[in-house]
Amino acid sequence: MTDKLVRILFLTLFFLGLTLLSLAQKYLYKTITTVSIFARGIRLLALLVATVFHIFIKIMQITMVRLHFK
Structure with a gap:
């Protein structure tokens, strides 16, 4: 009786694993x-933030130089 239950459990797990593998190939x-698209979006957002921050620093440097020579 126990052997039969264990065999059924292993067969069920085996076929469940095969089903998951076939679905994984389909949707992988x-x-x-x-x-990849999400990572590319994050990378572009980080580049945009760095560019805006760089422009802000340059504007502050120009403003400080103008105030210094006034």
Whole structure:
């Protein structure tokens, strides 16, 4: 009785694993693409923030130089 239950449990887990693997192959490309687009968006946002911060620093430097020579 116990052997039969263990065998059923292992077969169920085996077929569940096969099903998950087949689904993973189907949706893996979409998942990787989505993560890649999300990472690219974060990278572009970081570049935008760094550029704005750089421009702000340059404006402050120009303002300080103008105030110094007034």
